Amino acid sequence: MFQNYIKIAIRNLQKNKAYSFINIAGLAIGIACCLLILLFVAHELSYDRWNPQADRIVRTYADINFGGNHFQLAVTGVPIGPDVQREISDVQSYCRLRNYGSHLVRKEGEGTQNFREEEVLYADSTFFEIFPLAIASGEARTCLTKPNSVVLSRSRAEKYFGSAQAAMGQNLIVENESAWKVTGVFEDMPANSHFQAHLLMSLNGNREIMEATQMWAMSNNFQTYILLKEGTSFDTFSEKFNNLSRQKIGQTAAQMLGLSLEKLEATGQYARIGLQRLTDIHLHSDLDVELGPNGDIQYVWIFSAIALFVLFIACINFMNLATARSAHRAKEIGVRKVLGSTRGALIGQFMSETLFMAFLSLILALALASAVMPWFNELTGRAIQIPWASPMFWGLLACGVLITGFLAGSYPSFFLSGFETIKVLKGQLSRKAKHGGLRSALVVFQFATAIVLIICTTVVYNQLNYIQNKKLGFRKDQLIIIDDAYALGDGILAFKQEMLKHPGVESATISSFLPVPSNRNNTTFTKSREFRQDNSVNLDIWDVDHDYFKTLGLELIEGRLFDKNRPADSSAVILNETALKNFGFTDNPIGKKIYYLESEPKGDTKPSDFVEYTVIGVVKNFHFESLRTHISSLGLFLDDSRGLITLRYKAGESRSVIAALEKQWKAMAPTQPFSYRFLDEAFSRMYQTEQRLGQIALIFASLAIFVSCLGLFGLASFMAEQRTKEIGIRKVLGATTAGIVGLLSKDFLLLVGFALLLATPLAWWGMHKWLQDFVYRIDISAWVFVMAGLAAIAIAFITVSFQSIRAALANPVKSLRSE
Amino acid sequence: MIKTVGLTKIYRTDEVETTALSGVNVDIKEGEFVSVMGPSGCGKSTLLNVLGMIDSPDGGDYFFNGEEVGRLPERKRADIRKRNLGFVFQSFNLIDELTVYENVALPMFYTGAPAAERKQRVEELLEGMHIMHRRNHYPQQLSGGQQQRVAVARAIVNRPKLILADEPTGNLDSSNGDEVMKILAELNAQGTTILMVTHSQYCAEFGNRIIRMLDGQVVTENVVKQYL
């Protein structure tokens, strides 16, 4: 019997090639999308789960709102780890990580080539106790205990020394000055970790730790991970931790401000040190100074929803087409029933047909998914692989196909098998089959989804466009950044002078601080020689040189720039408008003094502990952080900061300038790596998540529309076929082609109209929420909806009219004779 | 074999109510060959469908082999149908997706006959109908006469006790029609009861008895003089 079903199924497929193609291809696209996205979601959810103690590890974070600035930091202070271990018995161990950015690293020896290493972390000796990575050489427990010890990942050990064994005991020279001895090699960290490390350097002997304040929430530079003892619940530990944290921060407030924590909080300002679970970091943590880019649970939800939608749309096609085709199969069903087939047997037959088609779709979907996987990985920035060897994967796939086939096949099966024998034999189909209320609802749903996606895509791209074209307060084009400029040593000034001689270079500046991700530093400044919470402003401090304003194209709105002929400018500051407002320098700010506490006071602070700066100018607010945030207080100081050189080049000269730069670099620092980027590209990279979202929305919108159109095309062709006789008679009676096309298209267009009504509020709500991420954002204008609606209607019309026109042009005599 | 008492059937649509059968009493004995005649729209097809249990009556009783079946649920009727009845339609009603062979074999699938028996029986019938050489063709590739012979073969493949035929020659020319009638007559001679609707007096006279209908009622029943 089953064989008989499959035989009929195959013949049906062969006989109706277009129908089969639409059905199988549509479903395959749906399954492939779903598969890719589910793999992505599974990958996102797996972050840090490789760590067998993942559920017992927490990280501390700082949430500080003080002096007009609000910080949420993934880093906290030096004393927190040791204090917590001493005070709370639930703690088994802690580990601090310090990220000083990239380092220039080379093998010890004459003339060895420097490499820039990005994933360098300074770690406490407990690192491997908390992150139990597999050790290739050395002793996990002790390898980070001694000062100037470094532990390498296997790939770095092989890069510098050829093998893990060969690396042991060798020296690496870091930043051309200090020697670090390799005491261990670990296997590369799994890709699904919230941070990556290739060089782990011992924190033993670290100056910053030795000189650090013992106060909490004063200086925040270390990632601190805490491993809880087995059996400790997060909530109980969290409570103990919060008590300790309030007590410690209370001490800080008393010592620094002479205020109780309660009094401070009464002013709306606060400082908190809190806890987050290791397993929440990747998807739920979006703090400053993370160790790497995290994912976002929001996108996991959005992706999952889209995957289900695309699959659902494909299933709807399947159901719609199969049901529409019932007209053609009515006779078969009637005959089978007369001959004794039960309803159950018919359902069985149609189910096996849909399952068979779903199976074919699955094969196609797997081929599709593996073909686009590399490209999908590029899009998501992940390294996901299809787990061909996993039995669980196949099991889930089988279940998925059964469920999909069942879902897609259920409605047509029950619908078709429920025909009344006598009616189908007489060629009477129930009214339902002809008009199909459910079918219309399904088409509305499909197009509503497509329209929502069109609107989202448009809004995301509009926002990105807005970001690209927004007046930022500096000129982001025609700027080249040279990384690791400090590697030139004292040659850096000569390098700059040399480059200024190139006719393509307009100006150059040496500074580690740029309005794209780069060095950051901030401190609290006061308006007088004392520390009070009402006279202090938290200020971003940028050290720049004389050419900074000219090169970046910043606009001065009051006062003057730094002057080479005035040595006193080393204690001058140029503030931005926000800083001005926060200090309350409303009129005539030039000449006002601001102060900061040079070093941590021993005992009480004396007026002489404060250093004075004079305001000489005001720079127009420029977006030095992303457009997601407000422009905060910034002060520009004249000081050495040699991390980067930034050059402004003349239009069209980038190539010759880069060639000259590289030549000059090779001449002055042959063993240092030369690397450069364009500032506008670095700027765009800040919005990579949004760009990805835009691309993904675009792709899925296209797919959803494509699959919906496949379905609409199929439906329209069946409708046209069903109405062949009607069309013939109408034509004989004098209807025009246009009239008939209109007649056939009208119903569909009405449905798309409904879909638009449904989609508009939904899309508006979703995008409105999304835009809240940006302080600087576009308004969603009505034309977006108009355009999306028109696009959907146009697409639907083209799809449907293709069939309608064909039907309308057919020779009526032929269609009538065939009845 | 068949006995009906006051059988009625009413079609209701939104606007009108059509009484297709109003109080039909027929009595058909085993081994008979009964023809039903009457003007178009008088209810012949309706009667055949009700007797064939693919439609249910609205009133009256229908006894099949002494058992009241008019009010049985669809499942039960389907079961009786597939074991006892065979159908031949004016428009053949073959399944386009199946070959000649598969069409004929289909009822045996539903009764669950073993494969070997199925093969033997179908081939025997196809030989008998002279369409063995067309066994792997699809219905669209056959002439009307050939299609109807396939339909007849399908109707009798399960050796039904009763064959219901609704204008089996209606779409055929006279020589093809003749052939189909001869097959039916032969089946009747072998003991199969036949109930046939026809517009042709010539065809009707192949049977032993003619029931004439008018406006949903039986008006006369007359015995056909023995055919030579």
Ligand SMILES: Nc1ncnc2c1ncn2[C@@H]1O[C@H](COP(=O)(O)OP(=O)(O)OP(=O)(O)O)[C@@H](O)[C@H]1O
């Ligand atoms: N599904 C239906 N709905 C409404 N009325 C119907 C339906 N089927 C049949 N009728 C009506 O019932 C009456 C009997 O129809 P039936 O098909 O039995 O006639 P018939 O004698 O077979 O005619 P013909 O010789 O033309 O085939 C007719 O008046 C017809 O219009």
Ligand SMILES: [Mg+2]
């Ligand atoms: Mg009739």
